[in-house]
Amino acid sequence: MNQMIEKVRHIRRIQYLNSFNPIFAVLIAFLVSGLMVLLSGGSPIEAYIAIARGAFGSMSSIMSTIRFTLPLLLLAIAFTMCNKCGYFNIGQEGQMYASALTITWVQISFGNSLPVPILFLLMLVCGAVVGGLVSLLPAYLKLKFGVNEIVMGILLNYTILRLSDFLLQNTALGKPHANTSMSVFYIPSIPTPVLAVIACLIVIVYAFIEKKTIPGYRLRMVGSNPIFAQFSGLNKTKIVLVVAMLSGVLASLTSTGELVGIYKCFYYNYADGLGFSAMTAALIGKQSVVGMLFGALLLGALQSGAIGLSVSASASPEIVILVRGFVMLFGTISVLQYFMHERRKTKEIS
Amino acid sequence: MRPLVEMKGITKEFTSVVANDGVDFELFSGEVHSLVGENGAGKTTLMRILYGQYEPDEGEILIDGNEVRYNIHGAIKHGIAMVHQNFMQVEELSILENVILANMDTRAGFILRKKAETRVNELLVRFGVNAKPETIVAHLSVGERQWIEIIKAVYVGARILILDEPTAVLTPQETDKLFAIIAELKKDGTSIVFISHKLREVVAISDRVSVMRKGKMTGTFDSGNFTETDIACAMIGKQKVQLIQNNSDFSIGEEAVCEASGLWYFDDEALPVVRDFSFSIHKGEILGIGGVEGNGQSELVDLLFGMKKPSGGSIRFMGTDITDASISECRNAGIGIIPDDRIRVGLSIPSTLDENLICGIEENGKFNHNGLLRLNSIREYANELVDTFDIRGVAEDHQIAGMSGGNLQKIILAREISRGPKLLIAAQPTRGLDIGAINFVREQLLHQKEMGTAILLITADLEELLSLSDRILIMYEGGCTGEVSDVASATEGSLGLLMGGIKISEVGQGA
Amino acid sequence: MQETIINTVHLALRLTIPFLLISLGGLFCLKTGVFNLALDGFALFGCFTSVAGTYYTGSVLGGVLFAGITTSLLALIFAVFVLELKVDAIVCSLAMILICTGITRYLLSAVLKSNGRFVLESSLALKPIDIPFLENIPIVGQALNNLTPLAYIAFLLVPVIHIILYKTKFGFQMRVVGLNEQAAEATGVNIKRVRYIGLIIGGFICGLAGAQLALSINMFNVGMSDGRGFTAFVILVMADSRPVPALLASLMFGGSEAAILKLSGYGINAQILAIIPYLLAFAVAILPLASKHMAIQIKRHFAARTYIAPIEKLPGDE
Structure with a gap:
């Protein structure tokens, strides 16, 4: 019995230490990237100060950090809920482009005939339906025929990206005579603080549903052991499909928020790398809501800090991408647990 | 006579479970040595250590009197082969490819296929397996796959053959065939370790029987000096415990x-x-x-x-x-x-006890309040069942x-x-x-x-x-x-x- | 007309090479069961190091070898994380892609002191070679001639890898490790060793792919791998990581890219054509599995008719 208690304590200790893991990952990532800067003749300390200033130095830089954090947070949640039930949703960028095309179409078709609130609502709904369907397709094919969802997701991303390039340049969706592929401007507009409030609401609602409700319980069960969930009578197929669909809807809401709230029109390639960054945020946050919040904030701060870095000349702003990569790489190993394990082993032998 | 293999004071610990605790084991040349014990007694772990699959935390292994340390590759070199309980075969490949996997003749890195094919064919005939070397393993029956495992061992020229619960997937008649093969191999001088918990089989073919219990060796019996009861007692560790039988006269319904x-x-x-x-x-x-x-x-x-x-x-x-x-x-x-x-x-x-207990009935009014989980009454329900069914070792946070x-x-x-x-x-x-x-x-x-x-x-x-x-x-x-x-x-x-x-x-x- | 066909085929072959090289590199990872999605990052890294290597050594060969070796080292880091630290291969791949994007951009500005692109002198390009005897074979020979040395190496690698996989001990061990890890371990195959070697060779070939991409136009620009690594990954899944089918799938992608370039000259929209290879890839990824699914249904149906029907009929007949 004593042994059992000891064992439980040990597991607790590891869990406790694990919650600090992302912090260590970030520290190591900064250290390695700093070394890189140093080796190439720059000054890492100056670079990091510039990043920090760019991310938190002034009111406007804080606003910019928040602005970059929001889409990452929402997409991280969309990715996590799929990942929890065994669907690796790598196709978020495709979902975002697809719904961006849809809302642009709504703008073209109804922009002049509908009052703005209804137009906006129509954009939200149509975008959500299309985003949901694009996310549903790989999930359905995976469940029905066993098609690899990662391959499907990558293919969908490329296809939709190229399709939007074509449509923006050759149809009425695009702005005629623009130098780059971009769409016509949207009439509805939402200010960034409103976006922030909506995003926070979505996060809170998600956290509540996941922890306290029956649908959340079912999602968790399908995630922790799909065979057991099915054996107990849960309809695994339905749950996975619904979650995939909701995740697509969330991606599309993110896309609508970005386009209507910030860019005011749809640029070709506007979400480049956003899906990857969101995955990074989700994975370093170990897929818990609080963890993802910190993950998204960190990446958002880095992105906004990159702007600060480009103003100062201490290192090139590309270092930020490098830091992001290292954070992801080190965030996935349980650094502490690894060392703890090694120590325990040597102690036992001696 | 010097034993072929001596394992001395073998200890192996997995995360918080001691699978082997100071175990000694000896194997002589040309004997059938059975290793018996309940599930989880540490038989398989001990043999995986002998096969080089696990490294012992403590203890030493002597082969032909020399202390040796090796991995699986080394074990095969020493002439040790193991037939695992769940077959270690690549189902998508042919019999030939599976058999030569552990030991292939090569010239400049290229596999000499022709030579191997002839030998595998001979072995298939010798063990009475009605299949060609090119046959894909997935198409064989479970019994046939067992013979392929043994052919694999013979092909690498094993002088020590470990069989882990080989009869679990065989009919009694196929088991007889296996025993005939074991007898034949023994005649050729191969030493065999036979892991089983079927006492009748053990008594029938063993020269010696070693009994393990809770990671320790509790006794070794020589041929002729044991009965099923002796072994059973050593396995359980006390005087015979009776298993509950269905003696009831309760009437079976018509419906x-x-x-x-x-x-x-x-x-x-x-x-x-x-x-x-x-x-x-x-x-x-x-x-x-x-x-x-x-x-x-x-x-x-x-x-x-x-x-x-x-x-x-x-x-x-x-x-x-x-x-x-x-x-x-x-x-x-x-x-x-x-x-x-x-x-x-x-x-x-990975889920908690509560989550495991309500899965499938979570919509029951006892646990569900307009779509919200009634966490308190679920916890109560779980505690009730823990008491009724005497579930022990439940952690405070109900992790299982x-x-x-x-x-x-x-x-x-x-x-x-x-x-x-x-x-x-x-x-x-x-x-x-x-x-x-x-x-x-x-x-x-x-x-x-x-x-x-x-x-x-x-x-x-x-x-x-x-x-x-x-x-x-x-x-x-x-x-x-x-x-x-x-x-x-x-x-x-x-x-x-x-x-x-x-x-x-x-x-x-x-x- | 004949001229156009030869030109198109030649172009198709040229565009096939990067796909082929990356997928042959990736083959060494996927075949051993390491789900390496970072091929695009590896290729991009190879692009950069080949240009940097050529710049510093002043020789094309030096650049190619530098690309191969540095990408191997990168693959080694990936291997350490996946095999020793037990990081999920997909997650690690995504991190690797980010790192490759970041490191090439950063080093481009920090070391080569330029932004967006870096152009080498044209004398330091990887030039096509003229093989006299090919010139004499009509059409086929002419289309095949005047490719870069790396292109011929890529085509040669296909049969070489085929032989390695199916005739040699190491190739056999690679296949077994990919098919059934436990069985491989139980027969004494050193899984880690096989995977390390596979990943390092794979990294080297991806580095060559980067060199071909960058040095054939003697410049590096940011993001020049342009998702080819992901396409190569799709090619590998479609080809079930076998070299000959991978060649065919690469030809499909290369061919359709060539067709796009040629046809857009005739007034057909290039962007819509750019979608075609992806639609083809969809078909190739879905159809075999869907038809297998259908085949099972049909086989079951017939089995039910042959096994069950006679038994159920008997009582009625008699």
């Missing part, structure tokens, strides 16, 4: 709880895994389904609760047709299941990871029985449990029988089949080879013939 008629199921290769299988089970009856594993039992279970849809035939449950019903419809109608794989199917190990097999099985029993099933399907319900837990499970099953629950007992353990069942059906290649209604006069021998596919008409009832 059929579940009736299956002419069930068929075709797998992905369109081969009939369940063929024309019919049965009916009554209130308060324990119907045993026996047979060598892999003869369609698990598919039959899947058909009964809607996990798989039958390709033909029909199932009626309490008078209604459930052939096309979904899993949740079947479960809600009153079918409870104790699945054969408690870790993979029966429980969700790290609990023992017996207690995990109790959680499953608690969940299924507390839902008041009318039909309880128990698939291998005592596999891998210690004697105490086995008796607990048996007690619970018999108690359910008294309450009028119909119990479908699927087990590969003949002793269990005979001790618990009111009636027995034997499955062979998906079909039924015979029904035994007079269980008291049936013997393991007569059941063995049925398990090998010999029809009841040819055996005679209860012979």
Whole structure:
């Protein structure tokens, strides 16, 4: 019995230490990237100060950090809920482009005939339906025929990206005579603080549903052991499909928020790398809501800090991408647990 | 005489479990040395250490008197081969490729295929396997795959052959063939370690028997100096514990709880895994389904609760047709299941006890308040079941990871029985449990029988089949080879013939 | 007309090479069961190091070898994380892609002191070679001639890898490790060693792919791998990581890219054509599995008719 208690304590200790893991990952990532800067003749300390200033130095830089954090947070949640039930949703960028095309179409078709609130609502709904369907397709094919969802997701991303390039340049969706592929401007507009409030609401609602409700319980069960969930009578197929669909809807809401709230029109390639960054945020946050919040904030701060870095000349702003990569790489190993394990082993032998 | 292999003071610890604790083991040249013990006694771990698969934390291994350290590759060089309990074969490859995997002749890195093919062909003929070297392993039967494993060992020129529970997947008749092969190998000078917990087999072929219990060696018996009882006592560690038997006279109801008629199921290769299988089970009856594993039992279970849809035939449950019903419809109608794989199917190990207990009935008003989980009353419910079913080692936060097999099985029993099933399907319900837990499970099953629950007992353990069942059906290649209604006069021998596919008409009832 | 066909085929072959090289590199990872999604990052890294290597050594060969070796080292880091630290291969791949994007951009500005692109002198380009005897074979020979040395190496690698996989001990061990890890371990195959070697060779070939991409136009620009690594990954999944089918799938992608370039000259929209190879890839990824699914259904149906029907009929007939 004593042994059992000891064992439980040990597991607790590891869990406790694990919650600090992302912090260590970030520290190591900064250290390695700093070394890189140093080796190439720059000054890492100056670079990091510039990043920090760019991310938190002034009111406007804080606003910019928040602005970059929001889409990452929402997409991280969309990715996590799929990942929890065994669907690796790598196709978020495709979902975002697809719904961006849809809302642009709504703008073209109804922009002049509908009052703005209804137009906006129509954009939200149509975008959500299309985003949901694009996310549903790989999930359905995976469940029905066993098609690899990662391959499907990558293919969908490329296809939709190229399709939007074509449509923006050759149809009425695009702005005629623009130098780059971009769409016509949207009439509805939402200010960034409103976006922030909506995003926070979505996060809170998600956290509540996941922890306290029956649908959340079912999602968790399908995630922790799909065979057991099915054996107990849960309809695994339905749950996975619904979650995939909701995740697509969330991606599309993110896309609508970005386009209507910030860019005011749809640029070709506007979400480049956003899906990857969101995955990074989700994975370093170990897929818990609080963890993802910190993950998204960190990446958002880095992105906004990159702007600060480009103003100062201490290192090139590309270092930020490098830091992001290292954070992801080190965030996935349980650094502490690894060392703890090694120590325990040597102690036992001696 | 100097032993061929000496293992001294072997200790091996896994995360918080001591699998081997200062074990000594000796193997002489040309002997059949059996290693017996309950599940989890540490037999397989000890042999995997000998095979170089695990590195011992402490202790030394001497081969031919020299201390050696090696990995699997080294073990093969020393002439050690091991036939694992679940075959280590690449199903997608041919027999030839599987056999030469461990030891291939090469010239400049290229495999010399022709030479290998001739030798493998010779071995296939010698062991009476009716297959070509090019045959893909996935197309072989379980018995044939067992011979391929042994051919693999002979091909690498093993002088020490470790067989881990080789008879678990064989019919008694195939087992006899295996023993003949073992005798032949022994004559050639091969030393054999035979791991089993079937005492009769052990007594029949061993020169020596070593008994393990809870990671320790508890005794070694020389040929002629032991009986089954001696070994059994050493295994259990005290004077004989009696396993609970079904002696009850409780009347079996007239009313059929579940009736299956002419069930068929075709797998992905369109081969009939369940063929024309019919049965009916009554209130308060324990119907045993026996047979060598892999003869369609698990598919039959899947058909009964809607996990798989039958390709033909029909199932009626309490008078209604459930052939096309979904899993949740079947479960809600009153079918409870104790699945054969408690870790993979029966429980969700990363989840808590509470979450495991309410899965499938979470919409019940007791746990659900307008879509919100009533966490407090769920916790209360779980605590109640912990008390009733004597589940031990529950952590404060109700995490179940790290609990023992017996207690995990109790959680499953608690969940299924507390839902008041009318039909309880128990698939291998005592596999891998210690004697105490086995008796607990048996007690619970018999108690359910008294309450009028119909119990479908699927087990590969003949002793269990005979001790618990009111009636027995034997499955062979998906079909039924015979029904035994007079269980008291049936013997393991007569059941063995049925398990090998010999029809009841040819055996005679209860012979 | 004949001229156009030869030109198109030649162009198709040229565009096939990067796909082929990356997928042959990836083959060494996927075949051993390491789900390496970072091929695009590896190729991009190879692009950069080949240009940097050529710049500093002043020789094309030096650049190619530098690309191969540095990408191997990168693959080694990936291997350490996946095999020793047990990081999920997909997650690690995504991190690797980010790191490759970041490191090439950063080093481009920090070391080569330029932004967006870096152009080498044209004398330091990887030039096509003229093989006299090919010139004499009509059409086929002419289309095949005048490719870069790396292109011929890529085509030669296909049969070489085929022989390695199916005739040699190491190739056999690679296949076994990919098919059934436990069985491989139980027969004494050193899984880690096989995977390390596979990943390092794979990294080297991806580095060559980068060199071909960058040095054939003697410049590096940011993001020049342009998702080819992901396409190569799709090619590998479609080809089940076998070299000859991978060649065919690469030809499909290369061919359709060539067709796009040629046809857009005739006034057909290039962007819509750019979608075609992806639609083809969809078909190739879905159809075999869907048809297998259908085949099982049909086989079951017939099995039910042959097995069940006679038994059920008998009582009625008699």
